[in-house]
Amino acid sequence: GAGVSQSPRYKVTKRGQDVALRCDPISGHVSLYWYRQALGQGPEFLTYFNYEAQQDKSGLPNDRFSAERPEGSISTLTIQRTEQRDSAMYRCASSSLVGYEQYFGPGTRLTVT
């Protein structure tokens, strides 16, 4: 079966632009998680959803970052007015139920120039 997919895989944007990163979880998975990962480092939690409800957004760095999952399936992470420090790999994961094994997607590499 299909795993977690993310798009785009690579995104280069100019400072000040808004970007939207998409995550398509494994079909039927209730929980969806967003992480940010620096090269050679562990993922840093950003936020997660159960169905369409955002449960914990304590990891979002500031109010330029937001996420939604309006129909409980696909999720979008939006970064407004991007800054160079936002450059990173953004990873999405999903699990069948909250707290169960998380399956990670391939990530979106964001570069802000």
Add this chain to the structure above:
Amino acid sequence: TQLLEQSPQFLSIQEGENLTVYCNSSSVFSSLQWYRQEPGEGPVLLVTVVTGGEVKKLKRLTFQFGDARKDSSLHITAAQPGDTGLYLCAGKARGAGGTSYGKLTFGQGTILTVHP
């Protein structure tokens, strides 16, 4: 804030050697997971430990959860080049409930290179 510190950060060894990676925290975790990540891929779960003192084996890999559930270790016997990758520990805080239940805290990772 729960922090997980992994050591060493880098490990370069020859095929056939044994190694241990450590994951330590001042906080208590209800469960702890170990992941392996290959270049260009997302992390893949290896094991979950939930009971203090628990030991789990996965072929040449042995995982241990500390008695106080504040630390864990991963031991690899007779390492092979295929073991090369980024090893990550991740914990779920004790008492995390409600909306924080799904939150995982990752360590900074150990980059393992096994030379043939």
